[in-house]
Amino acid sequence: xxxxxxFELRSRIGTDLLALAAALREAGGDxxxxxxxxNLIASLKEPFVFVVVGEVNVGKSTFLNAxxxxxxxxxxxxxxxxxxxxxxxGEEHHxxxxxxxxxxxxxxxxxxxxxxxxxxxxxxxxENEHQLITERFVPIADLVIFVFSAMNPWGASAWQFLxxxxxxxxxxxxxxxxxxxxRSPEEIQVITDxxxxxxxxxxxxxxxxxxxxxxxxxxARSSGIDRDRLLQDSGFNALEAHISxxxxxxxxxxxxxxxxxxxxxxxxxxxxxxxxxxMQNAKRKAAVLQELQTERELQVDRTLKKILPALDATERDYxxxxxxxxxxxxxxxxTRKAFQxxxxxxxxxxxxxxxxxxxxxxxxxxxxxxxxxxQVSLVLEEDVHQFERFMYAQGRGVLFPVDxxxxxxxxxxxxxxxxxxxxTHVDSSLxxxxxxxxxxxxxxxxxxxxxxxARWLPRLILPVVIATAVSGWLDGPMSAxxxxxxxxxxxxxxxxxxxxxxxxxRNAILDKxxxxxxxxxxxxxxxxxxxVTGIFTKFLDTLNPAQASxxxxxxxxxxxxxxxxxxxxxxxxxxxQIRALTPAGAK
Numbered sequence: 001x002x003x004x005x006x007f008e009l010r011s012r013i014g015t016d017l018l019a020l021a022a023a024l025r026e027a028g029g030d031x032x033x034x035x036x037x038x039n040l041i042a043s044l045k046e047p048f049v050f051v052v053v054g055e056v057n058v059g060k061s062t063f064l065n066a067x068x069x070x071x072x073x074x075x076x077x078x079x080x081x082x083x084x085x086x087x088x089x090g091e092e093h094h095x096x097x098x099x100x101x102x103x104x105x106x107x108x109x110x111x112x113x114x115x116x117x118x119x120x121x122x123x124x125x126x127e128n129e130h131q132l133i134t135e136r137f138v139p140i141a142d143l144v145i146f147v148f149s150a151m152n153p154w155g156a157s158a159w160q161f162l163x164x165x166x167x168x169x170x171x172x173x174x175x176x177x178x179x180x181x182x183r184s185p186e187e188i189q190v191i192t193d194x195x196x197x198x199x200x201x202x203x204x205x206x207x208x209x210x211x212x213x214x215x216x217x218x219x220a221r222s223s224g225i226d227r228d229r230l231l232q233d234s235g236f237n238a239l240e241a242h243i244s245x246x247x248x249x250x251x252x253x254x255x256x257x258x259x260x261x262x263x264x265x266x267x268x269x270x271x272x273x274x275x276x277x278x279m280q281n282a283k284r285k286a287a288v289l290q291e292l293q294t295e296r297e298l299q300v301d302r303t304l305k306k307i308l309p310a311l312d313a314t315e316r317d318y319x320x321x322x323x324x325x326x327x328x329x330x331x332x333x334x335t336r337k338a339f340q341x342x343x344x345x346x347x348x349x350x351x352x353x354x355x356x357x358x359x360x361x362x363x364x365x366x367x368x369x370x371x372x373x374x375q376v377s378l379v380l381e382e383d384v385h386q387f388e389r390f391m392y393a394q395g396r397g398v399l400f401p402v403d404x405x406x407x408x409x410x411x412x413x414x415x416x417x418x419x420x421x422x423x424t425h426v427d428s429s430l431x432x433x434x435x436x437x438x439x440x441x442x443x444x445x446x447x448x449x450x451x452x453x454a455r456w457l458p459r460l461i462l463p464v465v466i467a468t469a470v471s472g473w474l475d476g477p478m479s480a481x482x483x484x485x486x487x488x489x490x491x492x493x494x495x496x497x498x499x500x501x502x503x504x505x506r507n508a509i510l511d512k513x514x515x516x517x518x519x520x521x522x523x524x525x526x527x528x529x530x531x532v533t534g535i536f537t538k539f540l541d542t543l544n545p546a547q548a549s550x551x552x553x554x555x556x557x558x559x560x561x562x563x564x565x566x567x568x569x570x571x572x573x574x575x576x577q578i579r580a581l582t583p584a585g586a587k
Contacts, residue, residue: 002067002240003048003247007114009577010044013257016570017041020268023567027275027560033267040260047089048247051118051137054147055158059178059214060119063147066217066236067243068111084133087117138165142253143246144172150179150211153191163202174208174242175199180235181213210239254582261578265571272564279557286550288398292391292543300536303383307528310376314369315521321364322513325357325439357439357509365430373426376528377419384418384535391539399546422531429527433520439509453498460491 017037024034054060065071083103090106097103118137138144144165146158165173175195180188188211199207212235220230231237247253396402464487472480 006248048142051141051144058149063214066214069221085119177211180211275560282554289547317368362434377422
């Protein structure tokens with residue numbers, strides 16, 4: 001294909017420009033810049049314009065068919081219609097008259113995407129239209145091809161038409177001596193030599209001249225039979241190489257590509273710099289948010305360490321409370337209680353209930369620790385507000401607007417919601433701990449067991465007395481003394497068993513109270529940890545989404561920066577190709 005190198009380069013430029021436009025739109029970037037890129041892409045598609053000039057019946061249609069490898073005459077309009085035909089690409093074939101002697105012909109022929117062909121009906125048939133061709137088409141032509149017939153290359157009208165072409169535009173002119181297969185090589189050499197001498201005499205310059213057989217070239221491309229020999233004989237290899245060179249090294253087109261790349265690179269670099277700044281801002285924001293996350297975790301640890309002494313003090317208070325409750329337990333399990341058949345009555349005749357050890361222990365703990373845990377709640381509240389102040393200070397411009405006003409806090413007498421909730425949770429933990437001990441439930445079983453034993457004491461007194469009397473009556477005073485001693489010993493044993501069961505119950509309660517201090521500390525520590533962690537967790541509702549957004553934005557911007565970096569490298573390669581194709585004098 002003619003100009004493959006150029007069109008491949010142009011296609012790569014178009015692909016990169018499409019990628020740049022897509023990057024701009026996907027990133028929600030500058031839509032005006034994206035529109036500019038779209039316009040650059042559209043301008044790249046501007047086809048080359050070839051003007052084909054020659055007299056009637058010199059084989060221009062056959063020449064075009066051979067040059068582009070397609071049956072050009074199948075467009076439906078033959079070049080012998082007496083009009084100038086401007087061939088352009090269209091999805092459907094149709095003809096649009098422009099002037100009485102000019103038609104635009106749209107045809108679904110692939111090469112017309114890259115080449116527009118101006119086909120003249122013959123310079124000798126439209127003498128009065130020479131001016132139109134020279135003024136309208138030759139100035140915009142990338143190449144003017146004068147086709148001469150090898151059978152009659154001396155037609156005056158073609159040479160006269162060439163004289164009308166401005167000297168400045170003659171650099172785009174080439175001569176094609178068509179139907180060379182109808183002459184011998186010697187005759188062709190004579191003709192080409194004479195045509196070169198004639199152009200030097202008339203125009204003071206040589207024009208590239210190619211003797212070709214379009215018939216052989218078209219046969220080579222359409223039939224495929226003996227292709228290489230036919231192409232070699234047709235002379236088209238040299239012609240195509242020359243035209244491809246003109247296309248490949250077209251200074252105006254290459255300059256246009258260069259200016260397109262220059263503008264596109266400016267947009268790319270500007271966009272890349274903007275994305276790089278956005279990426280740095282996102283990275284800075286992510287770093288600030290990570291710092292806040294770390295500070296939040298450290299603040300939780302610091303607050304918990306501040307509360308640790310309160311746990312130690314509460315454990316000590318619990319031991320003191322245990323001593324008081326132990327006295328109540330001793331009283332509840334006193335010896336006299338075991339020998340009472342029923343609880344004493346109050347003034348109204350109701351049984352006096354034993355004071356609850358659970359309730360008393362809870363009261364003792366509340367009394368001893370209440371003020372301390374209220375102070376702890378104040379410390380907790382101050383730490384929360386301190387972190388909040390830190391978050392507002394560090395997060396200004398990242399989490400919050402620069403002019404944001406930090407909420408103020410009043411530490412008045414009125415209890416805040418945070419302190420109230422924290423105090424409620426501590427009381428609830430103490431209550432659950434005390435209830436879990438079940439001290440009251442251990443009093444009654446121990447007391448009842450001692451009462452069962454103690455009931456034997458009054459029952460044994462009468463038998464002992466009787467046994468003593470009988471022994472004395474039967475065996476005398478000594479026997480009565482022995483019987484009395486044995487009876488007293490039996491009563492003592494019952495009494496001691498009662499004491500043992502009461503002592504066992506008391507000791508079980510005391511042991512449980514002593515051992516439970518570890519449980520109390522664990523329950524309070526767990527509750528306090530949950531409360532402190534939960535209170536500081538509320539900040540995650542602000543930090544987590546912001547951090548996730550910042551990380552996502554950083555990755556997104558980094559992706560765009562990398563994508564544009566790769567495009568920039570590709571642009572560098574394309575610039576080198578453009579410079580390599582640009583003629584040395586035009587650089």
